Amino acid sequence: MQLSPSAHTDTFCRDHLPPADDWPALRFDLPELRYPERLNCAAELLDGAIRRYGPDRPCLRTPTETWSYGDLRQHTDRIARLLTDDHGLQPGNRVLLRGPNTPWLVACWLAVVKAGGVAVTTVPLLRAGEIAPLIDLTRPAIALCDHRFTDALHTAAGDRLPVLPYGADHPDDLTVRAAAKPARFTAVDTAADDVVLLGPTSGTTGRPKATMHFHRDVLAIADTFSRHILRPQPDDLFTGTPPLGFTFGLGALAVFPLRAGAAVLLLERATPAELADAAAAHGATVLFTAPTAYKAILATGRAAALKGVRRCVSAGEHLPLSVWEEYRRTTGIRLIDGIGGTEMLHIFISAADDTIRPGATGRTVPGFHAAILDDDGHPVPDGTPGKLAVQGPTGCRYLADDRQRTAVRNGWNLTGDTYVRDSDGYFWFRARDDDMIISAGYNIAAPEVEEALLTHPDVTEAAVIGVPDPARGTIAKAYVVLRPGVNGDEAKTTELQDFVRHTIAPYKYPRAVEFVPELPRTATGKIQRHRLRAGEGGVD
Known part of the structure; x- marks a missing residue:
C-alpha cells in the first residue's frame, strides 16, 4: 500500500491508520473512480459545480431562505479564512462539528475540508457523556457548534477544546466574525488519499469508533450510487431526514446534490407528515428517509402529496415488502432500497426503476462487488444464507481500533448482516448478526x-x-x-x-x-x- 505525499502537517490521521495488512481490498473498476493524486473534495464539489453551472444556481434552501452556489462559496471561504487566520487551523487538524441540518453546517463542513482539516460531524442529540469519549478518540483542535447546542459540548469538553458557536447574532459568533473576512480562499492541495473525515459510529458495544475516509472516497460515493442508481439532474431538489452527522445524510443532502449541481432543502427536524408536506410545498424531486418514515407517511394519508417526487430512497434499515408495495400503489413511485454503512461511507447495494425486484435490497452498485460468505470466509452457493461481504472504492478503516480485524477479513468488508444472493445477483436481507x-x-x-x-x-x-x-x-x-x-x-x-x-x-x-x-x-x-x-x- 503506497500512499501519496500528505498535505497534513498534523499527521495524527496518517499515524493512526490501520496496518496495511488489515485494510480491505480497494477496487477502482470504473474510469470515473480514477482520481488525480492531488484532490480536495470540497473544492471539487463546490468550485467544480460553479465552474460547470455558474454561481447563481440555487444550492441550499430552508423553509425561509435560499443560498446560491455563489453564496455558499463566499460563506465557506470566509469560514476557512477565519479558521486558519484567527484560530491557527493546520492541515490535518480535526474539527468537531455539531448541529442540525442547516446551511451553516454545510458551509462549516466545506470550510474545514477546504482548509485541509478533518471533519468529525456529530448529531445534536448526543449527550455530554457520549461526546466526551469521541473527543478523546479523535482529539479535535476546535469545535464548531450551532449556538443552540453548545451546553452538552461545553460539559463534555471542559477546558480542553475551544468551542466556536455559529448561527447567532453575537459579536463572537462564527457567522459574524467570518463576515469580515475576504470571500476567497485557495483550497489546500490535499492528497486524494488524505483523510478528510472521521465518521463516528457506536458499534455493537457502545464504545465509539471512528471510520477514516479519504477525499477520493467522498467523490466515489457520488460517482457510484448517485451517478449510476440515483441519476440526479441539475434541476433536482433534494430533501430528507438523515442528519448530516451520519454519512448517509452527508451523501444524500450535501455530496450528491453538489456533485450534480442540484439544490437541497434542509429541514432541521421533521415528522414524517411534516417531511411530506415540506417536500410537496417546495417541489422536492429526490427524497431520502428511512422505511419507517415512508410507512408513517402512508398512515397519515400524506403519500399522495409526494407523487411529484422523482426519486424516493429508503435506507438505514430493512425495507419491508408491504411498505414498498403500498407506497407503489398509493404514489406510483418505486422506492429505491439500499444498504450502506458508515464503514463503507454510503450505499453499495441497491436498484432503481425496472431493475428493482420488490423485497430484495438490490444488486451491487456499479463500482462495488459483494459476496455471501460462511463463518470460515468461504463463498456459499446462491440461495444459501451467509455473511454479507463487500469490496469497492471505499472501505473500512477504523481509527486506532482493534475491531478492524473483525470488520475486515481476507480483504472483504463484513457488514454484520446475514443475506442471501439469488441466481440473478439480487441480495435479500435475512437478519443482523450482532447486538446492533x-x-x-x-x-x-x-x-x-x-x-x-x-x-x-x-x-x-x-x-x-x-x-x-x-x-x-x-x-x-x-x-x-x-x-x-x-x-x-x-x-x-x-x-x-x-x-x-x-x-x-x-x-x-x-x-x-x-x-x-x-x-x-x-x-x-x-x-x-x-x-x-x-x-x-x-x-x-
Missing part, C-alpha cells in the same frame, strides 16, 4: 442501553434486545431485574425510560421494559440474549 438494533433508521447498541440502565440505583441487572414493532420496524426492549423491595410497575417503567433519555441520546431509550426476577445466563455468567429473542418470537 436498527430502529427507524437509527443504530442503537444494546450494550450501551444496558450500561445506561445499570447506572440507575434501582437496577441490578439489565439486558436489551431488538423486538419487532409495527411503527418503527424494530425497537429496543429492556429486561430489567430490580433491587429487592422495588416495584416494577408502570411508573418505574416511565422513570427508567426518562432516565435513559437523559443519560444517552434520547432515540436510544428502551420503548418497552419488562421486569423479570432474573436473566437467563450461561454457566459462565454470560447473558443468553438468544433466549430472550426466542421468547419474543425471534429465531434462536
Whole structure:
C-alpha cells in the first residue's frame, strides 16, 4: 500500500491508520473512480459545480431562505479564512462539528475540508457523556457548534477544546466574525488519499469508533450510487431526514446534490407528515428517509402529496415488502432500497426503476462487488444464507481500533448482516448478526442501553434486545431485574425510560421494559440474549 505525499502537517490521521495488512481490498473498476493524486473534495464539489453551472444556481434552501452556489462559496471561504487566520487551523487538524441540518453546517463542513482539516460531524442529540469519549478518540483542535447546542459540548469538553458557536447574532459568533473576512480562499492541495473525515459510529458495544475516509472516497460515493442508481439532474431538489452527522445524510443532502449541481432543502427536524408536506410545498424531486418514515407517511394519508417526487430512497434499515408495495400503489413511485454503512461511507447495494425486484435490497452498485460468505470466509452457493461481504472504492478503516480485524477479513468488508444472493445477483436481507438494533433508521447498541440502565440505583441487572414493532420496524426492549423491595410497575417503567433519555441520546431509550426476577445466563455468567429473542418470537 503506497500512499501519496500528505498535505497534513498534523499527521495524527496518517499515524493512526490501520496496518496495511488489515485494510480491505480497494477496487477502482470504473474510469470515473480514477482520481488525480492531488484532490480536495470540497473544492471539487463546490468550485467544480460553479465552474460547470455558474454561481447563481440555487444550492441550499430552508423553509425561509435560499443560498446560491455563489453564496455558499463566499460563506465557506470566509469560514476557512477565519479558521486558519484567527484560530491557527493546520492541515490535518480535526474539527468537531455539531448541529442540525442547516446551511451553516454545510458551509462549516466545506470550510474545514477546504482548509485541509478533518471533519468529525456529530448529531445534536448526543449527550455530554457520549461526546466526551469521541473527543478523546479523535482529539479535535476546535469545535464548531450551532449556538443552540453548545451546553452538552461545553460539559463534555471542559477546558480542553475551544468551542466556536455559529448561527447567532453575537459579536463572537462564527457567522459574524467570518463576515469580515475576504470571500476567497485557495483550497489546500490535499492528497486524494488524505483523510478528510472521521465518521463516528457506536458499534455493537457502545464504545465509539471512528471510520477514516479519504477525499477520493467522498467523490466515489457520488460517482457510484448517485451517478449510476440515483441519476440526479441539475434541476433536482433534494430533501430528507438523515442528519448530516451520519454519512448517509452527508451523501444524500450535501455530496450528491453538489456533485450534480442540484439544490437541497434542509429541514432541521421533521415528522414524517411534516417531511411530506415540506417536500410537496417546495417541489422536492429526490427524497431520502428511512422505511419507517415512508410507512408513517402512508398512515397519515400524506403519500399522495409526494407523487411529484422523482426519486424516493429508503435506507438505514430493512425495507419491508408491504411498505414498498403500498407506497407503489398509493404514489406510483418505486422506492429505491439500499444498504450502506458508515464503514463503507454510503450505499453499495441497491436498484432503481425496472431493475428493482420488490423485497430484495438490490444488486451491487456499479463500482462495488459483494459476496455471501460462511463463518470460515468461504463463498456459499446462491440461495444459501451467509455473511454479507463487500469490496469497492471505499472501505473500512477504523481509527486506532482493534475491531478492524473483525470488520475486515481476507480483504472483504463484513457488514454484520446475514443475506442471501439469488441466481440473478439480487441480495435479500435475512437478519443482523450482532447486538446492533436498527430502529427507524437509527443504530442503537444494546450494550450501551444496558450500561445506561445499570447506572440507575434501582437496577441490578439489565439486558436489551431488538423486538419487532409495527411503527418503527424494530425497537429496543429492556429486561430489567430490580433491587429487592422495588416495584416494577408502570411508573418505574416511565422513570427508567426518562432516565435513559437523559443519560444517552434520547432515540436510544428502551420503548418497552419488562421486569423479570432474573436473566437467563450461561454457566459462565454470560447473558443468553438468544433466549430472550426466542421468547419474543425471534429465531434462536
